[in-house]
Amino acid sequence: MTSNRELPPKESAVFRNLLKNYELRQYKKGLKMADSILKKYPNHGETLAMKGIFLNNLEKKTEGYEYVKQGVRNDLTSHICWHVYGLMHRADKNYAEAAKCYTQALKYNKNDVNILRDFALLQTQLRQYDAAVEARAQLLQHRPTNPPFWIGLAVSYQMAGKPEKALAVLKSQEEAIKDTPVNYEQSELRMYHNWLLEETGDYEGALEHLKSIETKVMDKRSIKEKRAHYLTKLGKVEEAESAYRLLISENPYDGRYISRLLELKGFDKDDKKSEANQLLADLLAQYPKSKAIEDLSLHYAEDDSFKIKAQASIQNALRKGVPSLFASMKKYYADEKKQKVIADLVESYSVSLEKFESFEEKGAKEPPTALLWCLYYLAQHYDYHRQLDKALSIINKAIEHSPTVVELYMTKGRILKHSGKPQEAADVMNDARELDLQDRFINSKCAKYMLRADRVEEAEKTIGLFTRREVDPIQDMTDMQCQWFMTEEGYSFMRQKKYGKALKRFQAVVKFYDDYFEDQFDFHAYCLGKSTLRAYVDMLRSSDRMRGHPYYVKAAKGAVAVYMILADIPKEISSLDEANMTEAEKKKAKSKARKAELKASKENKENQDPTTATVIESTTADDKDQHTKEEQHTKKESKKKVDTDPEGETYLKSTTPLDDAYKLVEPLLQLNPEDADIQLLVYDIYIRQEKWLLAIKTLNNVVKLNKKHPDLKSKIEQCKKAVASPVTPIDPRLQTLIDSQLNKLVV
Numbered sequence: 001m002t003s004n005r006e007l008p009p010k011e012s013a014v015f016r017n018l019l020k021n022y023e024l025r026q027y028k029k030g031l032k033m034a035d036s037i038l039k040k041y042p043n044h045g046e047t048l049a050m051k052g053i054f055l056n057n058l059e060k061k062t063e064g065y066e067y068v069k070q071g072v073r074n075d076l077t078s079h080i081c082w083h084v085y086g087l088m089h090r091a092d093k094n095y096a097e098a099a100k101c102y103t104q105a106l107k108y109n110k111n112d113v114n115i116l117r118d119f120a121l122l123q124t125q126l127r128q129y130d131a132a133v134e135a136r137a138q139l140l141q142h143r144p145t146n147p148p149f150w151i152g153l154a155v156s157y158q159m160a161g162k163p164e165k166a167l168a169v170l171k172s173q174e175e176a177i178k179d180t181p182v183n184y185e186q187s188e189l190r191m192y193h194n195w196l197l198e199e200t201g202d203y204e205g206a207l208e209h210l211k212s213i214e215t216k217v218m219d220k221r222s223i224k225e226k227r228a229h230y231l232t233k234l235g236k237v238e239e240a241e242s243a244y245r246l247l248i249s250e251n252p253y254d255g256r257y258i259s260r261l262l263e264l265k266g267f268d269k270d271d272k273k274s275e276a277n278q279l280l281a282d283l284l285a286q287y288p289k290s291k292a293i294e295d296l297s298l299h300y301a302e303d304d305s306f307k308i309k310a311q312a313s314i315q316n317a318l319r320k321g322v323p324s325l326f327a328s329m330k331k332y333y334a335d336e337k338k339q340k341v342i343a344d345l346v347e348s349y350s351v352s353l354e355k356f357e358s359f360e361e362k363g364a365k366e367p368p369t370a371l372l373w374c375l376y377y378l379a380q381h382y383d384y385h386r387q388l389d390k391a392l393s394i395i396n397k398a399i400e401h402s403p404t405v406v407e408l409y410m411t412k413g414r415i416l417k418h419s420g421k422p423q424e425a426a427d428v429m430n431d432a433r434e435l436d437l438q439d440r441f442i443n444s445k446c447a448k449y450m451l452r453a454d455r456v457e458e459a460e461k462t463i464g465l466f467t468r469r470e471v472d473p474i475q476d477m478t479d480m481q482c483q484w485f486m487t488e489e490g491y492s493f494m495r496q497k498k499y500g501k502a503l504k505r506f507q508a509v510v511k512f513y514d515d516y517f518e519d520q521f522d523f524h525a526y527c528l529g530k531s532t533l534r535a536y537v538d539m540l541r542s543s544d545r546m547r548g549h550p551y552y553v554k555a556a557k558g559a560v561a562v563y564m565i566l567a568d569i570p571k572e573i574s575s576l577d578e579a580n581m582t583e584a585e586k587k588k589a590k591s592k593a594r595k596a597e598l599k600a601s602k603e604n605k606e607n608q609d610p611t612t613a614t615v616i617e618s619t620t621a622d623d624k625d626q627h628t629k630e631e632q633h634t635k636k637e638s639k640k641k642v643d644t645d646p647e648g649e650t651y652l653k654s655t656t657p658l659d660d661a662y663k664l665v666e667p668l669l670q671l672n673p674e675d676a677d678i679q680l681l682v683y684d685i686y687i688r689q690e691k692w693l694l695a696i697k698t699l700n701n702v703v704k705l706n707k708k709h710p711d712l713k714s715k716i717e718q719c720k721k722a723v724a725s726p727v728t729p730i731d732p733r734l735q736t737l738i739d740s741q742l743n744k745l746v747v
Contacts, residue, residue: 005046005075011037018050027057045075049084056088064088079109086118093518095125113142120152121524127544129160147173148528151189154196155533159540163199170196185531187218192533194226203233224250228257232264240264248283255292258283262296276300298332307341314345315359318370318377323407325373326380333384343381350374372402379411388419406432406442413449422453433462440466444484451488454496459489475643481512483551490558499562500648506562507651509555510664513547547667556664560681563661566652567688658685676706683715687722692730695719696741703745716745 007015014033021030034051037044052067068088072081086101102119109115116139123132136153143149150173157166170193190213197206207230210223217223228243244261251257258280262268267276280297287293294313301309310329317325332338349359353371358364375398382391395412402408409432416425426449433439433446443466450459463485464473477485490505520543527536546552654660662685668678679702686695699719702712723730723738730738 005044005078007037007041007044011040015047015050018047022050022053025057027054030054031058043074045071045073046078046080047071048074049078049081053084053087056091061092077108079105079112079115082108083112083115083118086122090118090122093521095122095521098122099126099128110138111142113139116142117525120156121521124156124159124524124540125521127159129156132156133160148525151531151533152528154192155528155537158196158199158537163196167193167196167200182216182218184218187216188531188533190217191219191222192531195534198226198230203230206230207234221250228260232260237264248287252283252287252290253292255296258293258296267300273300273302277305295328303337306338307345310338310342311345314342314349318349318373319366321367321369321373323373323376326377326384330384346374346377346381350378369402372398372405375401376408376411379415383411383415383418386418388415391415392419404435406435406439409435410442410445413445417449417452422449423455426450426453426455430462437465448484448488451485451492454492456489456492456496459492472643478508481515483509483512483555486512487551487555487558490555494558494562498647499565500650500652501646502648503559503562503651504645504648506555506559509551510559513549513552516546517543545671548671553668556668557677557681559664560661560684563654563657564684564688566654566657567661658689661685673701674705676702676709676712679705680709680711680715683719687719690722690726690728692723692726692734692738693741696738696745699745700741719745 014037018030018033018037021027021033031051031054034047034054037047038051041047049068049071052064052069052071054064055061055067056064065088068081068085071078072085075081082101082105086098086105089095089098089101099119099122102115102122105112105115106119116135120132120135120139123129123135133153133156136149136156139146139149140153150169154166154169154173157163157169170189174189174193194206194209194213197209207227210226210230214223224243224247228240228247231240231243241261241264244257244264247254247257248261259268262276262279265275265279266272267279277297277300280293280300284290284293284297294309298306298309298313310332314325314329317328329342332342350371352359352361352363353366353374355361356363357368357371358366359370375394379391379395379398382388382394392412392415395408395415398405399408399412409428413425413429413432416422416428426446429442429446429449433442436442443462447459447463450456450462460473463477467473467476471479486505486508490502490509493499493502493505520539523536523539527533527539662682665678665681665685668675669682672678679698683695683698683702686692686698696719699712699716702709702715706712720742723742
């Protein structure tokens with residue numbers, strides 16, 4: 001194979017230029033050079049591979065893959081062929097396959113820096129940190145003067161859970177920059193070093209290091225925060241208090257500093273509330289405009305003290321017309337005494353304002369809007385307690401008082417939603433939208449309520465008022481990765497038993513999270529070069545927790561519910577959507593799908609039509625401009641994405657709905673195994689797969705987590721019935737084990 005790889009001097013020079021063309025992204029030129037070599041040497045593996053990657057970058061993916069595979073087959077020991085194959089997989093975000101190709105490439109060329117660097121990036125993306133450490137150590141041996149290679153090794157050690165080794169690597173790198181002028185990159189590098197010391201648990205060393213680098217760090221706020229944190233950890237209360245008071249003086253609106261000061265002094269405990277109140281009173285006297293201190297004062301205050309403070313806070317907010325007053329006071333509702341005090345105050349204000357236009361009988365006259373916001377608060381208060389008739393009466397009274405305030409209609413819509421009247425709620429929310437047609441927030445809120453009322457077409461039309469005109473609203477929502485819309489529309493389709501469309505929307509949300517995870521790939525090299533290491537490590541860790549986000553959980557639960565329905569129906573039903581459609585809906589859906597298919601094929605032909613250039617050449621000079629315009633318009637139109645499966649039939653045709661469901665639940669189970677609802681989702685899959693022991697184990701987990709879960713008893717009964725009459729006969733020995741485990745299931 002090595003002899004076949006060798007090219008004559010002339011072709012070797014062409015091949016070297018061909019590689020340069022790839023680096024310079026001159027793909028058409030490189031393709032011509034590859035063809036010139038292949039005319040004489042059609043089986044040259046490396047040239048075939050390079051031709052494949054040129055074709056891939058010229059949007060001829062299928063053809064490109066064929067050439068690359070042929071190149072690999074012709075020269076299995078060429079690191080270039082394997083590297084190119086890896087690049088192809090990486091471009092398709094198939095990182096696991098790309099890593100396998102890089103492993104093969106390194107077998108035949110262990111010293112190629114480019115392959116090692118790309119391999120290390122892939123291992124970080126795949127979270128194979130121990131392997132990444134090895135690759136980065138090799139990189140460092142080849143290029144010991146390259147700072148990003150030192151930093152990359154340190155980060156790999158940290159992510160592999162070895163901060164001590166990361167520190168050793170970083171110290172070696174810092175020796176080279178100790179006498180250079182201060183800049184942002186070096187500042188971040190020093191703060192990263194300090195963070196590693198903290199992760200080792202050496203707070204004394206971290207504090208000393210912080211003092212030594214203070215003059216060389218540009219992020220002064222982080223320096224002060226870390227100092228306060230380390231002093232707290234070391235039990236140096238007086239010094240830590242001074243540090244936190246300095247932070248509060250610089251930013252009294254950050255509640256974290258005040259809370260940490262209270263914790264430091266031990267005032268956060270129930271028996272120290274009087275001391276906490278005194279400290280907060282002193283701080284509030286110093287910083288009277290701080291909402292954070294005011295909120296904490298209400299949190300720690302009790303009895304008459306709370307009433308006096310709540311009175312001042314509520315009156316001030318009603319006087320100013322603060323719509324978010326209920327949202328800020330609701331957190332004190334956990335304490336029944338405080339809740340009663342707040343309710344009594346606001347109810348008394350509503351009566352007094354109506355009679356005397358003041359908060360008290362002989363008090364100063366308040367603005368007319370004070371009564372409006374008082375009624376607004378009460379409506380939300382009664383809605384919170386599900387006293388819905390009372391809430392509706394009060395919000396109607398507020399609307400009579402000021403019929404042009406958008407927030408009133410929004411609250412009325414929420415009350416109607418809680419009353420189980422989604423249609424009326426959507427109508428009221430639309431009234432609110434029409435009061436301010438330029439407000440995108442209320443437009444989105446209205447669309448959400450329409451979706452909950454299953455008025456999908458109306459919701460899409462409404463949301464389309466704020467999307468790009470040249471793009472279909474749903475496509476724009478997808479492009480913008482609008483999670484709330486996709487999730488709500490998915491649940492609407494599920495309620496309407498349009499399961500294909502429902503899955504299509506839920507899977508769109510799942511794809512958003514796949515995209516978020518894949519988008520981090522470009523930052524692996526960028527952040528090491530820019531030394532934004534604290535933010536980079538933060539990003540890696542948050543990416544691992546990303547699928548715990550409420551929107552992913554909601555979409556995954558919806559998709560699993562649909563997959564369970566698909567798994568339960570007879571196999572002969574090929575389309576659930578079609579089974580639930582009227583004849584008119586069936587015709588409309590088929591027509592829509594057919595039109596989309598025709599449009600897609602037509603645009604593909606236009607893109608590949610070789611006669612276009614000939615036609616332009618044969619026209620007169622006067623016609624050329626017009627023809628060019630038409631061609632540009634055609635190209636612009638062809639860039640539009642065409643949905644060839646608007647009904648989601650592809651998802652309905654899945655032959656493995658239970659496996660598809662498990663793929664969605666698995667990351668949730670890894671992130672939050674103590675969530676009983678997630679455990680029950682897993683149980684629903686196992687019981688249908690007849691994995692009896694796993695299903696029983698999952699139910700046991702739910703018993704340990706939440707014995708009072710409303711669905712637990714019914715699931716246990718379901719499990720017993722399923723085991724009693726299985727579709728597939730159970731081995732007698734396994735049956736004995738299953739029965740013994742079932743008997744242990746006690747709620």
